[in-house]
Amino acid sequence: xxxxxxxxxxxxxxxxxxxxxxxxxxxxxxxxxxxxxxxxxxxxxxxxxxxxxxxxxxxxxxxxxxxxxxxxxxxxxxxxxxxxxxxxxxxxxxxxxxxxxxxxxxxxxxxxxxxxxxxxxxxxxxxxxxxxxxxxxxxxxxxxxxxxxxxxxxxxxxxxxxxxxxxxxxxxxxxxxxxxxxxxxxxxxxxxxxxxxxxxxxxxxxxxxxxxxxxxxxxxxxxxxxxxxxxxxxxxxxxxxxxxxxxxxxxxxxxxx
Numbered sequence: 001x002x003x004x005x006x007x008x009x010x011x012x013x014x015x016x017x018x019x020x021x022x023x024x025x026x027x028x029x030x031x032x033x034x035x036x037x038x039x040x041x042x043x044x045x046x047x048x049x050x051x052x053x054x055x056x057x058x059x060x061x062x063x064x065x066x067x068x069x070x071x072x073x074x075x076x077x078x079x080x081x082x083x084x085x086x087x088x089x090x091x092x093x094x095x096x097x098x099x100x101x102x103x104x105x106x107x108x109x110x111x112x113x114x115x116x117x118x119x120x121x122x123x124x125x126x127x128x129x130x131x132x133x134x135x136x137x138x139x140x141x142x143x144x145x146x147x148x149x150x151x152x153x154x155x156x157x158x159x160x161x162x163x164x165x166x167x168x169x170x171x172x173x174x175x176x177x178x179x180x181x182x183x184x185x186x187x188x189x190x191x192x193x194x195x196x197x198x199x200x201x202x203x204x205x206x207x208x209x210x211x212x213x214x215x216x217x218x219x220x221x222x223x224x225x226x227x228x229x230x231x232x233x234x235x236x237x238x239x240x241x242x243x244x245x246x247x248x249x250x251x252x253x254x255x256x257x
Contacts, residue, residue: 001140001236004029007075009068011058011120012085014041016198017148020225021082021232023049028233030080033071051075058085058116064123077131081124081145082232086113086166088200090159106162113166118173121145121188129184141185144236147174149192151247155254167192171245178243187242189235194249196223217251 008025012018014036026032026049034049035056036042042053052074056067071078089109091101124145134140149167156164170190178188195201195212201222202209213221231248235241 001079001134001144001239003080003233003236005031006080007031007033007071007078008080008082009033009035009071009078009124010082010084011035011056011117012148013082014038014045014053016084016200017193017196017225017228018082018084019045020229021084022046022051024226024229024233025080025082026051031075033067033075033078035067035071036085056085058083058120059111061119061123064120068123068127072127077127078124079128079131079134079143080236081121081128081143082148083117083120083146084148085116085120086148089162090157091162092159093161101161106165109162110166110169113163114169114173117147117170121147121177125181125184125186128186129181133185139185140239141187143186145186145188146232146235147188147190149190149245151192151194151249151252151254153192154247157254158257174245175243182242187235187239189241189243190245191228191231191235192245192247192249193228194223194247194252196225196228198225215252215255216249219250221250223248223250 008030010022013022013034022032022034032051034042034046034053039055046053054067054070057063093101128143131142147170149170152164153167153171174190
């Protein structure tokens with residue numbers, strides 16, 4: 001699918017990997033709706049790229065529907081969805097005081113990362129399935145969506161039970177959703193990034209950043225948000241990519257801790 005001229009949605013688009021993806025889509029000619037709970041920051045990004053900004057809580061159906069309506073009013077029906085919104089977590093099952101980890105912490109991460117992504121995707125897919133198919137010689141279908149997993153889905157570290165489970169759920173959801181939506185010509189892929197130079201990670205002390213970078217086989221540096229964005233956009237333009245999970249990690253395999 002050609003990106004130029006298409007309406008695109010980016011959740012978590014106000015910062016980090018989501019912001020980089022929104023900027024790359026806009027550079028390639030897409031009409032980008034930046035969706036985020038931090039609507040003020042989303043407006044700043046949208047103003048920079050000539051897009052629109054919309055408050056969106058992916059776990060809340062009414063919030064998602066409102067954002068989809070507003071984005072459609074601004075740019076027309078979307079054919080591209082980049083699911084980047086998510087939260088992190090690290091908590092041992094049994095704490096130092098011998099107490100069990102709060103169930104609420106696990107539930108929150110699953111709710112945002114897995115259920116929220118599914119919620120956003122199902123509502124986007126229902127709208128996209130009603131659009132006319134694109135008239136491409138290779139059968140471009142109707143739309144494309146991407147999930148953002150993590151290498152933690154495969155190499156979860158100590159304390160990452162909730163985060164790994166949520167990202168592993170996205171990995172497991174990729175193929176069946178691609179099969180489910182094939183009848184409508186909507187492709188589904190997932191990117192599983194490794195250690196990237198996001199604003200949150202760049203707040204760590206420099207020695208810690210250097211240590212993390214040194215753990216990556218090649219290239220021995222943190223991933224660039226722009227590299228994530230480039231892959232996300234390649235998924236849109238490569239019509240035969242479907243139902244696939246792609247690790248983007250410099251051959252990193254995480255140690256237990």
